[in-house]
Structures are given as structure tokens and as C-alpha cells.
Amino acid sequence: VTAILDVAKTAFAKQNGAKLQPGSGQVSLPEDIRGKILYDLGSKSSSPELAYRAAALSVRERLIDAFNKSQEYWSSKDPKFAYYLSAEFLMGRSLTNTVYNLGLQGEYGAALQELGYSLEDLADKEQNAALGNGGLGRLAACFIDSMATLDLPGWGYGIRYKYGMFKQALKDGHQKELPDIWLTNGNPWEIARPEITYKVGFYGKVDNFKWTPAEEVIAKAYDNPIPGYGTATVGNLRLWEALPVAELDLDKFNEGKFAEAVEGKRKAEDISAVLYPNDATEYGKELRLKQQVFFVSASIQDVLARFKTKHSDLSELPAKAAFQMNDTHPTIAVAELMRLLIDQEGLDWDKAWGITTKCLAFTNHTVMPEALEKWPVTVMSKLLPRHMEIIDKIDSIWKDSLKEKVLSQIKSKPAPKKAPKAAAKPAAKGAKAAKEAEEPEEDPVEEALSKYGIIMRNPYNKAEKLVNMAYLAVVGSKAVNGVAAIHSEIIKETIFKDFYELSPDKFQNKTNGVTPRRWLAYCNPQLASLITEALGSNEWIKHADKLQGLKKFADDKGFQAKWRDIKLNNKHRLAAKIKDVTGIDVPTHALYDIQIKRIHEYKRQHLNAFSIIHRYLQIKAASKEERAKFVPRVVVFGGKAASAYYMAKKMIRLITAIGSVVNNDPDVGDLLKVVFLPDYNVSLAEVIIPAAEVSQHISTAGTEASGTSNMKFQMNGCLIIGTMDGANVEIADAVGKENLFVFGVDAKDVTRLREERKNFKDYDPRWTKVMDTLLSGKFGDKAYFQDVVDNVNDMTKSNDWFLLANDFATYMTAQDEIDALYKDQDEWTRRSILYTASSGFFSSDRCIAQYANEIWDVKPVPVPAS
Ligand code: Z15
Numbered sequence: 001v002t003a004i005l006d007v008a009k010t011a012f013a014k015q016n017g018a019k020l021q022p023g024s025g026q027v028s029l030p031e032d033i034r035g036k037i038l039y040d041l042g043s044k045s046s047s048p049e050l051a052y053r054a055a056a057l058s059v060r061e062r063l064i065d066a067f068n069k070s071q072e073y074w075s076s077k078d079p080k081f082a083y084y085l086s087a088e089f090l091m092g093r094s095l096t097n098t099v100y101n102l103g104l105q106g107e108y109g110a111a112l113q114e115l116g117y118s119l120e121d122l123a124d125k126e127q128n129a130a131l132g133n134g135g136l137g138r139l140a141a142c143f144i145d146s147m148a149t150l151d152l153p154g155w156g157y158g159i160r161y162k163y164g165m166f167k168q169a170l171k172d173g174h175q176k177e178l179p180d181i182w183l184t185n186g187n188p189w190e191i192a193r194p195e196i197t198y199k200v201g202f203y204g205k206v207d208n209f210k211w212t213p214a215e216e217v218i219a220k221a222y223d224n225p226i227p228g229y230g231t232a233t234v235g236n237l238r239l240w241e242a243l244p245v246a247e248l249d250l251d252k253f254n255e256g257k258f259a260e261a262v263e264g265k266r267k268a269e270d271i272s273a274v275l276y277p278n279d280a281t282e283y284g285k286e287l288r289l290k291q292q293v294f295f296v297s298a299s300i301q302d303v304l305a306r307f308k309t310k311h312s313d314l315s316e317l318p319a320k321a322a323f324q325m326n327d328t329h330p331t332i333a334v335a336e337l338m339r340l341l342i343d344q345e346g347l348d349w350d351k352a353w354g355i356t357t358k359c360l361a362f363t364n365h366t367v368m369p370e371a372l373e374k375w376p377v378t379v380m381s382k383l384l385p386r387h388m389e390i391i392d393k394i395d396s397i398w399k400d401s402l403k404e405k406v407l408s409q410i411k412s413k414p415a416p417k418k419a420p421k422a423a424a425k426p427a428a429k430g431a432k433a434a435k436e437a438e439e440p441e442e443d444p445v446e447e448a449l450s451k452y453g454i455i456m457r458n459p460y461n462k463a464e465k466l467v468n469m470a471y472l473a474v475v476g477s478k479a480v481n482g483v484a485a486i487h488s489e490i491i492k493e494t495i496f497k498d499f500y501e502l503s504p505d506k507f508q509n510k511t512n513g514v515t516p517r518r519w520l521a522y523c524n525p526q527l528a529s530l531i532t533e534a535l536g537s538n539e540w541i542k543h544a545d546k547l548q549g550l551k552k553f554a555d556d557k558g559f560q561a562k563w564r565d566i567k568l569n570n571k572h573r574l575a576a577k578i579k580d581v582t583g584i585d586v587p588t589h590a591l592y593d594i595q596i597k598r599i600h601e602y603k604r605q606h607l608n609a610f611s612i613i614h615r616y617l618q619i620k621a622a623s624k625e626e627r628a629k630f631v632p633r634v635v636v637f638g639g640k641a642a643s644a645y646y647m648a649k650k651m652i653r654l655i656t657a658i659g660s661v662v663n664n665d666p667d668v669g670d671l672l673k674v675v676f677l678p679d680y681n682v683s684l685a686e687v688i689i690p691a692a693e694v695s696q697h698i699s700t701a702g703t704e705a706s707g708t709s710n711m712k713f714q715m716n717g718c719l720i721i722g723t724m725d726g727a728n729v730e731i732a733d734a735v736g737k738e739n740l741f742v743f744g745v746d747a748k749d750v751t752r753l754r755e756e757r758k759n760f761k762d763y764d765p766r767w768t769k770v771m772d773t774l775l776s777g778k779f780g781d782k783a784y785f786q787d788v789v790d791n792v793n794d795m796t797k798s799n800d801w802f803l804l805a806n807d808f809a810t811y812m813t814a815q816d817e818i819d820a821l822y823k824d825q826d827e828w829t830r831r832s833i834l835y836t837a838s839s840g841f842f843s844s845d846r847c848i849a850q851y852a853n854e855i856w857d858v859k860p861v862p863v864p865a866s
Helices: 002-016 029-040 048-077 095-101 107-114 119-123 134-149 250-256 263-271 287-308 316-319 333-344 349-359 377-384 385-400 403-412 432-438 443-452 470-478 484-492 496-501 516-522 524-536 543-555 557-582 605-621 648-664 682-691 710-714 728-735 747-759 765-776 782-793 804-822 824-838 843-854
Strands: 080-086 089-092 129-131 154-159 167-171 175-178 189-200 205-206 208-210 217-228 232-246 321-326 360-363 372-377 457-458 459-469 478-482 505-507 591-596 635-640 673-675 694-697 720-721
Touching: 029 048, 029 470, 048 107, 048 119, 048 217, 080 134, 080 287, 080 543, 089 134, 089 682, 095 107, 095 119, 095 217, 107 119, 119 543, 134 154, 134 217, 134 232, 134 321, 134 385, 134 432, 134 516, 154 208, 154 287, 175 250, 175 648, 175 747, 189 720, 205 377, 205 385, 208 333, 217 263, 217 287, 217 403, 217 591, 232 263, 232 287, 287 316, 287 321, 287 333, 287 377, 287 635, 316 321, 316 349, 321 333, 321 349, 333 360, 333 385, 333 470, 349 360, 360 470, 360 673, 372 377, 372 432, 372 457, 377 385, 377 459, 385 443, 385 457, 385 470, 432 782, 443 457, 443 496, 470 496, 478 484, 478 843, 484 496, 484 505, 484 728, 496 516, 496 782, 505 543, 516 524, 516 682, 516 710, 524 557, 543 824, 543 843, 557 682, 557 824, 591 804, 605 635, 605 648, 605 673, 605 804, 635 682, 635 782, 648 782, 694 710, 710 728, 710 804, 710 824, 720 728, 720 804, 720 824, 782 804, 804 824
Parallel strands: 080 154, 080 321, 154 232, 321 360, 360 478, 478 505, 591 635, 591 694, 635 673, 694 720
Antiparallel strands: 089 129, 167 175, 189 217, 205 208, 217 232, 372 459, 457 459
């Protein structure tokens, strides 16, 4: 068959003139690209945009060849696969990554040069695939890169959003959201699979365990090949698009009601239309739950369908498939796998439960209560009546299994005397009091069991019941993990304490990682060359531990000078970018200080902003001679605020307001520049991170699960100012804590401090000055910033939940240490080299190898070359 196809291909190509295959030596690469411009894009002239698309189409063919080989090979070997279920994959651009991973940079570089272009210039024309919000989505992208690189049979599964993460513009210093229309010119990196479709149902009735959905949609597959580095393996990211079962309602159409005739189509397509732009904040909308079931159901159906082409006994499923649930978003998988096994495959409950709990694993990414999804039972029963029935049963069997334990606990402890409720709350009035009075007295066993309940009462509205998705995931999974050592400890002590005590062995840690390909080798090519030269090989790109070998160069003055030169070149590149998008001139001799991440109170960009105000006041107060001693700084911010996040949007305005005063004050000049780069995304990060000299990871201890940009900065030799939070703790262990600028309270003290703050009086005078300046109107509309200040500075209105005032003094000390150290460029550079040298642990290759060994039990199956 292959031979016939080859003959047919060549015959067709000959007829077609330009369609000769580049790999076959029949046509040169520049000719191939020219042919694509002419025949695929239909243009007789070229432009960078057209050349990008033509080059991408050319690369696509080679990628597909390798992809088909890999998938056929894996299929023939039938190994166990890992399936990474994630509502988000923040891929960024693909051209450079694909060309480099396939080892084609030489060929394509030369071909494009012949056509008058460079790969780098064309790469810039590609739209970012922004199908994710931030850390969680980018982590999923790094993970599938590592799976392919490690030859691990595995696929990602997610949603092909028509509109990804919104584009951020600044209007008068305020965030403005614009739609991300990324598919208009087509997407050369995907392969549509019209023949791979599944139905997903919603609403309707359950009659004697049989569900008849009232609405159905089609999930259509799109494959996105994921090339590994230094291997023939090409993995897959399969994304689902929602389509109507019928294009048109013919009855309505024939009645002449054309708008109504397409109503159903629009409703179906809505499901994969937009990414919810919330990072670790509330969702709560029915459409969001619909998206979740939509992609989870299609993915599991797809896996079962493939499994059944080779096996008939479903009890073998756990030996062939591991599903990793990325946060609570895909956790409806617990109920959906049960439903498919029972309702479609005819298994009994116990057998289905045995299989489900061996196949699924769950990663938690946050302890922030607003991000731990809890769906009202009313919403779930309406949209997913059969799933709700299954969850009810899981919950009751689960609690039954704990009854004896709870009973013995009750017997061993004297029952606490209950004060009569009405008398104990003299102040309770009106509706609230009525509700509490109506509350039925709980049976003590039921009450003791309630803390384990998957179905729980809404603590703010006791009449409402909620499905706690994280608890459903914990009960339905064989393993539960956090994403950094400290975070994995915290979840065992807080949100999952009761579950941890019941099954301690279920709980694991998998410290996050990032791909050293995109985040060092490709985004920082000069540093990559220097590293390869120093280490004598480029093996570090695949074995990041080898970066350790740089340690012996840390004190080498000649090496330090080369290292610094490259940083300076990268700063020039960033300065040009800043000039290009904001018009601001920033000096390249200044210290580049960066904070890029989603805007959130817990990440405390406003703490950074307050310290800038302090710095500004210091400069203003200084004499000419004193000013000469200041270390010039460029402070760069980037990040999006969730559209409905009021305070985050004010934080952006705070930064831009400070920038417009500081950047235009002649007293300040080059000593301080404050830049907010709009529309922070993956490709902007690839320019910013290599140029960074210090980066800020300053969340209130205990709030940032891990952070992953901290690892990217570390890899690129950027020093870190940070709290003992998330992966900062492990980075400090690796680099040596004394080489970071560490400040702030410890996670274990946070709860106590929040309590104590009710009487907080101990304000640092610098802090008070900053607050006064903000309220003086120095940075524009003082009324606008009143509630920003109130939130952190007025204990009668708020209790400074994220402890900014509390951490301010130690933060300022750490800032002073930065300035002092920057004056000693040799020591600064020595540390910078040490950061990169000790970043190997934070490769996603290490992280994914741990998932594969410690959770999935998936083994590498290397695809033979050619
Ligand atoms: C998100 O980006 C993260 C957690 C979430 O629960 C959601 Cl909904 C989105 C982030 C964490 O905030 C960050 O600390 C972590 O590094 C990242 O996930 C990847 O684990």
C-alpha cells in the first residue's frame, strides 16, 4: 500500500509541478516553500506573513511523517499510555520549537535565507496558541514536550477553543480586553480529524438508571503533533471542537425561521468557543461545567474506543491507561468513567469502581478556596442528572465505609455539649436567623461524617448543597499530588487533612518543572551556545542535570565576562521591544528587575509597586551627589487581570500611574523606569526572561502552590527576590539560600499573624510615607487608589489578608541587598552562573519521569529513527 501511495504521490506531484516532496530530494527546500506560497496560499508574490505560513506548511509535512510513524509504532507495541486531561494548554508558538526539535534548523535556516528571510523573523509572524491562562496551562504544555522527549507513550487531551486568552491592551493605563482571534488564517500545526467524533449529552431525564439526554453535541478531534527533542518520537495533543449534531433545524428552516434554525448550532459551538480567562479564581458558570464534561467525556470515550480495538476485558484498562487530572477542572472524569463503564459497557458498580480508582490520578494546584471548584447540586442535577446520581452513590458508599471509624471516635470522646443555638447568637436577626433556626438537628454520626462529604452544605448558604470536586477527585484517584514540596505538605495539613489521615500513602509531591528546550536552549540561543561550549556538549538540553558542570566556571573571570555580555545583549533585545510597544526608552546599563505573572492580590504586585514609590521618594529627596550612588533600575511588569477581578485591575492602574510620573520626572532620569508591558504571553516571556537580572516571586507564604516562571528565570541566570513559598523554597535549597534575596514571614506563621493583625500598629515609617503619598494624589486621582490603600492599611475595613504591611520592612531590606550586590558585578555574575548550574532539577523532564515512575507506571517506548 505504501509503495502504491508513493507512486501515486510522485505521479501527482509531477503533474502538479510544484507539489514535489521536499524529503525525497525531488525538489529543494526553497522551491518547496515557494511552491507553497504559490499553490497553497495562492499568491504570486511573497511577504513575511506568507513566507511564515509557507514555511510552516513545509515543516508540517515532515512533522506529520514523523508523527504517523510514532503513533503507528506505539499502536503496534500497545504499551500503557498516560493521558493528561487539562482544560488548558498554553502552547505559545510552534515554528521554532518544531524546527529545532526535529533538528531541521540548519536546513530551514539556509532555505529561508535563500528566500531573503530568517527563521527568527518569520517565527514572529505566528499567532500564539493561547489556550490557557497562566502557570497551569503552560505547565501542561511543558509536560507534553517532556513526555515526547522521554519517549513516553502519552497524549494530552483538551479543548480547541476558538478564542483563547484575551489580548490585553492598555487604555489610559487601564486594562482593556480584546478577543483573541487566532484561527482566522488557519492553524498549520493541527490536523483535523472529521472521522473521529463522539457524542456528549446534557440535561434530560434518568429513568431507572437510564439517561436520555435532552441535548447532544458532537466532539470533533484535532491532533496537534508534539515533537520530542533528540528523538524520533512525536506525541499528540488531541483537542476537541464542539459541533452541532445537525447543522440546521430543518423544520424551522422550512418555516422560514432562519435565525431559529441555526440556534442549536450556535449553542453547540458555544461550548468550545471561549477560554474562561480566570486563573485560580471563581468560575461557577454552567457553560464552564459543560466545557469540562464535554472534553472529559470525548477523551475517555476515545481512549475506551482505542482500548477496545485491542482488548475485550475492561479490567485490563488500568494496565493500559493512566489519566492525570490537571486540577479540579477535569475531575468530572470520576463520574464519567464510572458512567461509561456501567451504562455503556455493562459492568457492575464494584468492578467499575475498582477500574476507575486504578486509572485516575489528581494534581492539586492551589489552596485558594475560590479556585477549588464546588458545583451546586442544582446545577449538576439539571445538566448532568446521571453523573449526579453516580456522585450521590459514590458519596454515600464512601461515607458508609467510614461509619465504624467515626462511631468509635465519637465513643472515645465525650460528646461536646451543644449550646442551644438561638440563645447563643443573640445578635442574629432576620432571614439569617430564620434559616439557622430552621436547620434540622444533625445526628452525631452524620455530623462527624460531614467533613468527608463529597456533597456538602454551602457554608455561606446552608440551604444549598454543593459537589466538592476536589474531594470527588481525591476519593476517585489512586494518587493525589501537590506541585512543590511545601505545597504538598500544606495540602496534607489543610484542605485534604481528613483524607490524608485516612490514606496517607495516596498523597505525593511532584515539584513542577519547565522545558529547558523552549525556556533556555531556544529563547536564549547565545547563552545556550556558551553553555554547550563550556560543557563540551549540548547533552544538557536533554539531561538538564549536566548544567551542574557550569559550577566550576562560576569564579572564572573570563567566563563571567562572556556570561555578562550575553545578558547585556539580551537586555538590548528587551529594551528594543519595550521601545517598540510602549515608546519608553530604557537604559541598558540599569538593573533589569522583572515581575511577570497573572495579576493577583496574593502575588502582591502592589507590594512591588509600593517599593517603587519608596525608591522614587528616595531619589527625589537625594542630593545630586547622593543620586550618583543609586543603582539605576528598570522595573518591568507584565500580566493579565481576570476581567471581573476589580482589585487586580486597580493594581494594573497603580503600576501604570506610577510609571507615568516616574518615567517623566527629570529628577529621576535613568535612575528608575517603570514599564508595564501589555499583553504578556508566552512569546513575550521568551524575550523578557533571558534579559532579566532579578525577578520577583513575592507571594504571601503558603499561597503560591509552586510558581514556574521562577524556574525559567533561574535557568536563565536571573537572581530571585522571593518569599519562602512554592518552589522558591526548593530553588533556594538548590542554589543556596544565601544566593537569593529572601524575605517575608514563614507559611506556618501566616494564620497567627492574620489574627494578630487586627491590632496591628507597627507600621514601618517608609510604608506610612508610601501610603500617604498615594493618597496625596501624587499619582493622579487619589480617590481611585483609596480602596487599594484601605485593603492593606485600614484594619477597620480589611485585615491586609496578604500581609503586605507585615512583610514590607523585610522586603525593603532585601531590595537594599539587591542594590548593594549589583555594585559587585563579579559576585553578581558568579551567582547568576550558579543559578543556571543548579536549575537541572527544575526541568519538566525530571518532573515527568517522576509522574511516569511514581504514579502512571508508564515506560518509555522509543520510536526507531526513520
Ligand atoms: C493556575 O495557573 C494555577 C493553579 C490553579 O489552581 C489554577 Cl485554576 C490556575 C497555578 C498556580 O497558581 C501556580 O503556583 C503553579 O505553579 C501552577 O498552577 C502550575 O502548577
